Amino acid sequence: MRIITWNINSLRIRLPHLQRICGQLNPDVVCLQETKVPNDSFPEREIQQIGFPHLHFTGMKSYNGVAILSKIPLSASHTKNWCGKNDCRHISAELPSGTELHNFYVPAGGDTPDPNTNEKFKHKLDFLGEMKEWFATIEPAQRILVGDLNIAPLETDVWSHKQLLNVVSHTQVEVETLDDVMQSHNWIDAVRKFVPKDECLFSWWSYRNRAWPGSNRGRRLDHIWVTQDLAANLKATQIFMEARGWQKPSDHVPVVIDIEE
DNA sequence: ATGGTGGAAGGTCCA
Numbered sequence: 001m002r003i004i005t006w007n008i009n010s011l012r013i014r015l016p017h018l019q020r021i022c023g024q025l026n027p028d029v030v031c032l033q034e035t036k037v038p039n040d041s042f043p044e045r046e047i048q049q050i051g052f053p054h055l056h057f058t059g060m061k062s063y064n065g066v067a068i069l070s071k072i073p074l075s076a077s078h079t080k081n082w083c084g085k086n087d088c089r090h091i092s093a094e095l096p097s098g099t100e101l102h103n104f105y106v107p108a109g110g111d112t113p114d115p116n117t118n119e120k121f122k123h124k125l126d127f128l129g130e131m132k133e134w135f136a137t138i139e140p141a142q143r144i145l146v147g148d149l150n151i152a153p154l155e156t157d158v159w160s161h162k163q164l165l166n167v168v169s170h171t172q173v174e175v176e177t178l179d180d181v182m183q184s185h186n187w188i189d190a191v192r193k194f195v196p197k198d199e200c201l202f203s204w205w206s207y208r209n210r211a212w213p214g215s216n217r218g219r220r221l222d223h224i225w226v227t228q229d230l231a232a233n234l235k236a237t238q239i240f241m242e243a244r245g246w247q248k249p250s251d252h253v254p255v256v257i258d259i260e261e
Numbered sequence: 262a263t264g265g266t267g268g269a270a271g272g273t274c275c276a
Contacts, residue, residue: 010268036269
C-alpha cells in the first residue's frame, strides 16, 4: 500500500497538482493538510474523478483543515479537538487491516520561540503535550501517523542547524517535545528508516526564498511515523521534490511511504 | 532590523 502525506496549502487551487501527483505516484491513500476549505465546499466530485471514491475530511473557513482520500473503503473516520479548539487539525480512519491512520496538522507556532510571550508557540507545545498524553492512554493498536508536524527534529532536517537553532521549527524545546511524543508511543520515524541520519532531507521550502532549488534552504516538517510493530512492514520511502518546482506550487512536497498492509 | 511570497478573504490573519 502506498500512502502519501502532503500539506497542499489550499485544496481548491491545487487540484491540478493533486491530479498530477496522483497520476505519477499512484497512491492508495492521500492525507492532506491545510485544505483551507469548509466541509460544504469540499470538492468531492473533482477528487472522485481523480480516483478517490472514499473521502474523509474536516475543514473550516480560511485556515487548517485535514482530509484522507482513499481508493479503498476505510472505516468511519474520527476527528478530535485539541487544546479545546475546534480547528480541524486531526482526522483518523482505519485501513482494512485494522491499522489506524492518523493525519495531523500541528500548529506552526508563530515567530518567537517563547511560550510566555507568544500564544501560538504555547499552543504548539500544548498540542504536542496533548498528543503524547492521548496516545499514551488509548488502546494499543497498529498505527500510522502522518502529517505536517511543523518541526524538523534532526540537524540534517534543516539546511543549517546552527542558523536555525533559535528559529521556530528547530528549537531545542520543540525537538525535545517531539521526541517525547515519539518515545511515549514507541513511534518509528518511517522515512529515516531508509535515509541515513547524516543525509539532508527536506519536505518544505519557504515561498520567501525564490532561489529554490539553487540554495536548497529547506526543512523536513512533514513526517510519517509507524508503531514499532509495523516497522518490518515498511518497504520504501520517497520525498517528491519535483512538485516544488511546478507552477504555483505548495511550499510543501508530498512524502511517500510504501508499506505492506 | 526588516522584508521577502502565497492563500483566503475582501479586514488582515496566518504560514
